[in-house]
Amino acid sequence: MRTGRIVRVLTDPNRNEIVRCNDEKRNLIISIFYTVDNDWSMNKQAVYSDLYHPCEERFFQDWSDSEDDRNYIQNLTANIYIDAPIAQSNEKHPVILYSPGFNCDRDSTTFIIDNLIEAGYIVITLGCIYETDFTVMPDGKVIEMMDKLSTMPYNSKEIWQELKEIRKNDITFLLNKLDYINRNDEFLKDKLDIEKIGAIGFSLGSQGVFEAAADDKRIKAVALFEGCLHHTTVIEKVNAGESSNTPHLLLKRHASSHKLMVEECHSWFEDMEDREDANKKTEEQIATACIITKTQKALYEYLHGFKSFVKVAHTKHLTFSDMPMLYNLEYEECLGGKISIKKAYEIINKTTITFFNEFIKGNNNEYQNFINNENPYSELKQINGDGEIIS
Numbered sequence: 001m002r003t004g005r006i007v008r009v010l011t012d013p014n015r016n017e018i019v020r021c022n023d024e025k026r027n028l029i030i031s032i033f034y035t036v037d038n039d040w041s042m043n044k045q046a047v048y049s050d051l052y053h054p055c056e057e058r059f060f061q062d063w064s065d066s067e068d069d070r071n072y073i074q075n076l077t078a079n080i081y082i083d084a085p086i087a088q089s090n091e092k093h094p095v096i097l098y099s100p101g102f103n104c105d106r107d108s109t110t111f112i113i114d115n116l117i118e119a120g121y122i123v124i125t126l127g128c129i130y131e132t133d134f135t136v137m138p139d140g141k142v143i144e145m146m147d148k149l150s151t152m153p154y155n156s157k158e159i160w161q162e163l164k165e166i167r168k169n170d171i172t173f174l175l176n177k178l179d180y181i182n183r184n185d186e187f188l189k190d191k192l193d194i195e196k197i198g199a200i201g202f203s204l205g206s207q208g209v210f211e212a213a214a215d216d217k218r219i220k221a222v223a224l225f226e227g228c229l230h231h232t233t234v235i236e237k238v239n240a241g242e243s244s245n246t247p248h249l250l251l252k253r254h255a256s257s258h259k260l261m262v263e264e265c266h267s268w269f270e271d272m273e274d275r276e277d278a279n280k281k282t283e284e285q286i287a288t289a290c291i292i293t294k295t296q297k298a299l300y301e302y303l304h305g306f307k308s309f310v311k312v313a314h315t316k317h318l319t320f321s322d323m324p325m326l327y328n329l330e331y332e333e334c335l336g337g338k339i340s341i342k343k344a345y346e347i348i349n350k351t352t353i354t355f356f357n358e359f360i361k362g363n364n365n366e367y368q369n370f371i372n373n374e375n376p377y378s379e380l381k382q383i384n385g386d387g388e389i390i391s
Contacts, residue, residue: 002036003117004084005051005107006187007138012173018166019130019146028170029127029135031107032188033080033117035087042084048076048326051107055136062133063326072328079114086187093122094196094360097174097219099167099205100125101226101321103133103145108322109202109225115349119357122192126170126205131163160204160231167208168215171199175218194218198360200225200352202320207232210299213246221359223249223352225320229295230288238298245305247359249367250296251348253319254334256311256387261289263335293387300385306359308371311387312347313379314339320348339379347377 008030015026052059064070096116100106106127107113113123129135135143152159175197182192198221201209206227213219214237227250237243255264265285272278300309314337318324324332324341331338350370358367371382382390 001118002040002042002046002084003080003114004034004036004086005080005082006032006034008032008181008185009138010174010177012169015169015173017130018162019149026166026170026173027129028173029106029129029137030174031125031127033113033123033125034093034188034191035117036081037085037087040085042081046078046081047074048078048110049074050078050082051080051105051110052136053082054140055142058134058136058142069328073326076326078110080110086191090190092193093120093191094193094198094356095178096121096123096356096360097171097197097199097209098123098125099171099199099201099208100128100132101203101205102131102163104202104205104321105132105135109200109320110322111325111345112200112349112352115353116356119353120361121198121356122188124174126167126174128167128170131166157231163204164207164211164231167201167205168211171208171212172216175212175216196220196360198222198356202226203228203317204231210234214242214244217246219246221247221249221356223251223355225251225348226253226317227251227296227299228292229299230291232295234295234298234302238301243302243304246303247306247355248299248303248308249352249355250299250307250309251320251351252309252311252383252387253315253317254311254313254337256383258289258293258387260335260387261293262286265289267335296387297385308355308367309383309385309387310351310371311381311383311389312339312344313337313381315344319344343377343379347380350377351380 010028012026017024017026049056049059063073106125116123129143130146133145178194199209199219200223202225206224210232213222255261265282269278269282314334315332316334319332329341331340354367354370357363384390
């Protein structure tokens, strides 16, 4: 089975572009992934850089520090075929929306997109023009990240909250457009089951997904990859007595508890020669870890419906993206242990897809049987609201 991708640009007439600070209306670039028609004959093997056509050279430059890097990235194959014909059938497909992390391309989590397509979903990824390192528009124009974002301080709370709010509004806008797309886009006409919508968010994207799902019941299930909700309103919602019955899956890296986060923070700067600066950076990261811990616990309290908090041992933040593959890493190492990238991806895929199969497709107990009885992965651990492993 092959995966296809088309790109669309949507304009929200009711919002100005906040990041650029002008009168331009908010443009949202989306990629739509689907099953390719079996009768279509491809003329070449797809490669990863096809996602950046016609600006592949810019992609090569960003990921190539050496000739070996360039050879690797140029020849990295993929199963995604640009503008390939969609499978011809009367079947409607449940939809998964994906919101990426800050500075991440909308299509930088192909390792799970391809598997979701094989499982029968259509995936729509939300691009963040001006917030991504660079964005390739359908006409080939390259839009760079705004300087104020590329140079902003890590602890700039006001900007992070603004970006989170933009993500939330982008998701809501897209939800409002899905029915129109399903009725009027000739390529996708009657292909979307808009009664069955799930959402995945990674890092900053998880914050936007959380906020959108809290307000919009059209999202039937939520998967938060490395969900760090420290810029969300989750604590305020709990304090106000609010709750959600929408099923949530929280997938965390190895350092899921406050204790492990503190240990990880120290490890990041242990080799810095300037110990004063290292200690300052460590304390800043620990302060953020404290807030992440509090919001993670608040999320656990906020969710009154089905919830599953899990971690994948020895993974890092970026393991939940294509970055390890693009860096040509074989293993991820964290706090004295390691896991192969192939296995980490396999675990994330299996966990996420069985979750959506149960709560979007309605496959009775598929995820619950997997996580409670059939989980074959010693690296996949159930955790509580504090991020500690449940015995």
